[in-house]
Amino acid sequence: MEYYPREIENKIEKWMQRKEVVLLRGPRQSGKTTLFLHLKEKLGGTYVSLENEDTLKVFEENPEMFVERFGAKNLFIDEVQYSKKAGKNIKYIYDFFPDVRMFVTGSGSFDIKVLVSKYLVGRSASFELLPLNFGEFLMWKDKSLAKIHTQYKNAILEFIRGGRANIEAVFEREFRAMLEEYLMFGGFPEIVKEKDEGMKTEILKNLYRTYLERDVFYFLNIRHLEKFRGLLRYLALSTGNIFEFSSVMSELGMDYKTIDNYLNILVNSYVIKIVSPFHRNRVTEIRRSKKVYFVDSGLRNAVLGNFSPLEGRTDKGQILENFVLREFEGFEIKYWRTTTKAEVDFVLLEGKRLIPVEVKSLRNIKRSFLGFLNMYKPERALVLTGDRLEHRRIGKTNVLFAPHWMV
Numbered sequence: 001m002e003y004y005p006r007e008i009e010n011k012i013e014k015w016m017q018r019k020e021v022v023l024l025r026g027p028r029q030s031g032k033t034t035l036f037l038h039l040k041e042k043l044g045g046t047y048v049s050l051e052n053e054d055t056l057k058v059f060e061e062n063p064e065m066f067v068e069r070f071g072a073k074n075l076f077i078d079e080v081q082y083s084k085k086a087g088k089n090i091k092y093i094y095d096f097f098p099d100v101r102m103f104v105t106g107s108g109s110f111d112i113k114v115l116v117s118k119y120l121v122g123r124s125a126s127f128e129l130l131p132l133n134f135g136e137f138l139m140w141k142d143k144s145l146a147k148i149h150t151q152y153k154n155a156i157l158e159f160i161r162g163g164r165a166n167i168e169a170v171f172e173r174e175f176r177a178m179l180e181e182y183l184m185f186g187g188f189p190e191i192v193k194e195k196d197e198g199m200k201t202e203i204l205k206n207l208y209r210t211y212l213e214r215d216v217f218y219f220l221n222i223r224h225l226e227k228f229r230g231l232l233r234y235l236a237l238s239t240g241n242i243f244e245f246s247s248v249m250s251e252l253g254m255d256y257k258t259i260d261n262y263l264n265i266l267v268n269s270y271v272i273k274i275v276s277p278f279h280r281n282r283v284t285e286i287r288r289s290k291k292v293y294f295v296d297s298g299l300r301n302a303v304l305g306n307f308s309p310l311e312g313r314t315d316k317g318q319i320l321e322n323f324v325l326r327e328f329e330g331f332e333i334k335y336w337r338t339t340t341k342a343e344v345d346f347v348l349l350e351g352k353r354l355i356p357v358e359v360k361s362l363r364n365i366k367r368s369f370l371g372f373l374n375m376y377k378p379e380r381a382l383v384l385t386g387d388r389l390e391h392r393r394i395g396k397t398n399v400l401f402a403p404h405w406m407v
Helices: 008-013 032-043 053-061 063-070 086-096 134-141 143-160 172-185 189-193 197-219 225-237 245-252 256-268 297-304 316-327 367-376
Strands: 021-025 046-049 074-078 101-105 124-128 272-275 290-294 332-337 343-350 353-359 380-385 390-394 397-403
Touching: 008 032, 008 124, 021 032, 032 046, 032 074, 032 101, 053 063, 063 086, 086 101, 134 143, 134 172, 134 189, 134 316, 143 172, 143 380, 143 397, 172 197, 172 297, 172 316, 189 197, 197 225, 197 297, 225 245, 225 256, 225 290, 225 297, 245 256, 256 272, 272 332, 290 297, 290 316, 297 316, 316 343, 316 353, 343 367, 353 367, 367 380
Parallel strands: 021 101, 021 124, 046 074, 074 101, 353 380, 380 397
Antiparallel strands: 272 290, 332 343, 343 353, 390 397
16 A cells, blocks of 8 residues: 555554554544555555444444454554444443553544544543644655755744754745645645646545535534534635634624534534634733634635635635744744734734734735733744744844745
C-alpha cells in the first residue's frame, strides 16, 4: 500500500504498546482509514469495518463472537458511527479481553451520535487527524522544500518562545506557488494527490455534498438541509468576522437554539473552528462574541463555489487569516477586540506569555496592533505578510515580520 507520512503518527506511536484504546477522530476523508491500514501493516493485526452489515450485526449482538472471529493482538475497528452500541461494546471488549489492543475510528460525526468517549474514560487515548497542514502538504508535494519549510517553522517557534529567528528567505517563488495551491484546494489527501485542478474542484464539491447527505442528513437526522447549507455559506462568507447570533437569526430566519445546535455539529464534525476572545478583565474588551474559521480552506471554497486565484479575491485576507489559525493549532488561540473595534487577529497563549499575531496581505500594520503592544507590552509579536522578513523593536516588544508561507 502506498503511504504518505502524517505528523500524527509520531504521537500515536507512543501509545502503540499500551493497553488504552486509540481513538482517532477527524473529518470525512482526512486519511483515517489509510493511517489505520498503515499501522496494521506496521504492527500486525486485523482490520474490520462496521460498514459491513454482517460484521456490524455480530459486533452489536455478540461482541464475544466478534472477538473470536476478528480478535488479534491489534484490532483496528473502522466506521464505528454505524453502531449505536460502539462505546458500550468497545468498553466490554477492553474490560474482558485484556490481550486485545484496539484502534478505533469513524467519520467526523461518530462521537456526536454514538458517544464512544463517555464509555472509555481512563481507557483511551484520543487523537485528531485533520486535513494536511502546510508542512505535510509540502512533504507530499516536494520533500526538499518541506525540509526548508521545517527550518522556517522551527525558527518562528523558537522566536515565539524567546529565541531569535535566524532565517533567510529562499525559493520564495516556489513557496508562494505552493501556498497558492494549498489555499485554493486545501489539504484533504485525495485532493493533494490529484494533479488536475478541474478534478480537484469536482472532488471537493463531492466531499461537501457527501458531508451534507451522509453525516448531516443520514447520521445526525438534520432534515432542514437548506437551512443548514445556508448557515454554512453564511459562515464561509463571514470567516474571521465576529459571529452575531442576532444577525444570523434575522438574515436566515432561524432561531437561536437551531443555530447553536448547527454550530455544535459543524465543530464536532471538524468543519469549523470557533475562536473565543482574549480579555484580562478590562471593561473595554469584548468577552463573549466569537469568530468562526474553517478547518480546511478547500472545503470553504467548495461551500462558496469559488476557486479563483488568490490575487484579486475580495476574501484574500480571510483566507490567509484562516490559514494562519490552522498552522498554529498546537497553541491556545484567542483574538482580541475592544468595544471601540480595535482588533488583533490572534493572541497565542503559552503559559504566562502572550504573543499577538497580525495577518496582513500588505506591509502596513494597524494602529490596533500597536495599541495592543502598548497596553500589554508582550516580549514577542509576530506579523505575517506577503514578502517581508525582518526584526523590529517596537516599544518593549520584539516584532518579527515574516512571509505567510514560513509558518
